[in-house]
Structures are given as C-alpha cells and as structure tokens.
Amino acid sequence: MNSASEDRWRNLRPDPENDTPLYLQLARKLGHAIHENRWNAGEALPSERVLSDALGVSRITARKAIALLVEQGLIRRTQGAGSFITPRYEDPLSRLSSFSEMLRRRGFTPSSQWLSREIQPANRDEVIQLGLSPAAAVTRLRRLRLADGIVMAVENSTFPSSVIPDPQAIGDSLYSYLEQRGLSIVRALQHFRAVNASEEIAHQMSIAPNEALLLITRVGYTADQRAIELTDTYCRNDYYDFVAELRK
Secondary structure (H helix, E strand, O other): OOHHHHHHHHOOOOOOOOOOOHHHHHHHHHHHHHHOOOOOOOOEOOOHHHHHHHHOOOHHHHHHHHHHHHHOOOEEEEOOOEEEEOOOEEEEHHHOOOHHHHHHHOOOOEEEEEEEEEEEEOOHHHHHHHOOOOOOEEEEEEEEEEEOOEEEEEEEEEEEOOOOOOHHHOOOOHHHHHHHOOOOOOEEEEEEEEEEOOHHHHHHHOOOOOOEEEEEEEEEEOOOOOEEEEEEEEEOOOOOOOOOOOOO
C-alpha cells in the first residue's frame, strides 16, 4: 500500500483497551467506512498480511473481521483474486415505496401478522451493524407481510432496546411508532441477494423448501446518521418488484 492508503487503513485500527474483541471492532469500523463510501464498489482490499501489518493486529483478527463482512454481504471474495468491496444500493426513503404502497399499486390489499416481539441479548451481527456493545440488548420483531391474505414476505427486524423499550407498544405501523418517539429513519442501505427458503420460512410462506427467494438486508439510519434498524426480509419473487433507476 502507498502512504495515503496506509493512513486510510490505520484509521481503522482497533483499540486494545476496549472490551469488545478486536475482530469485532475492526469489522465494525470497516463496515462503517464502507457505508460512508470511503471505498469504491469493486475496490480490492489489501491482503490479510498487509492489512494486519497496517493495523497492528494478527492475521487471524484480520481474517475473522473480513469473514464477518463477507457474511454480511459488504465484501465478496473471488478465488485467486482476493477480496473486494461489494456494490451496494442506496436510496433516500423519500424515493422508496413502502410495503403497503407497492402492493396497493399492484392491486393487492396489504396486511401484517406479528410472529414475535421480544427483547434479547444482541448477537454478533447486530453488534456490528448497529454499533452496539457486546453486552447490549436488542428488540427483535418478526412478522409476516401479506397480500390479499397470502404471505409474500417474512420480515425479521432488530432495533437497540433503547429505541424500542416496549415492543408490545407498537401499533399497526412500526415507522409511525418510531416517528412518535422522534426516531424517524431517513436513510437506508440495502443489500439484495438470492437465497433458498429454509424449512421454517417455507412453512410460513406455504411454499416448497429450497424455493428461490429474494433476501433484502436493510440498515436504517436516523438524521444524526445513527444505525437503529437491521432488517432481513425474505420475499417471494412473484409478489415483489424492485426497480432501480441509475443516473450518471
């Protein structure tokens, strides 16, 4: 790496005095930098050896941090070529249609059905994506999204428990609840990939196991650029349309 690139990577150096494991610190800092577009889509990452030398961490720490971001879809590995920043889709919410609006435009009547609303300890991905401490608690919301009474998506959302301290208090609209608490989501980053339906999701959707689904992973931000929402939505491709307009 040249000196400018080395300086850029050194800014991601973990704090050995912090209780959070070094690989989680590194993954969180690198993920945040990727979301801030400090690296271009498709840009190659340094090798684990170069990265560990620049950041003063072991190669195992660098490898675990990168592996976690690969799991989250922020980095992709190419056999024999290395690791690269994954292209992402970002759009302000003012230009994104809501679930209900999208279905109504297609002539369906939208509705939702809660599966669970619980406060639990944060897992590793939630700690990274939402910038939480390893001991933090989160509110997990699971619901079915329906069109004319047919399940078209399974939605799993996670918020810091400080954002939703009483999940049972949420009414018909999650985002109206957030707005009432002064925590409107004004920006979102979404990652799209194809997956096969698990036995559980297939049962919930009344489809065959391993049927192809679209998985949308969404991180929602407040006006102060704080990540408060992490949502995985498993969508039936016969009910969900995604259209992106690209401009130069």
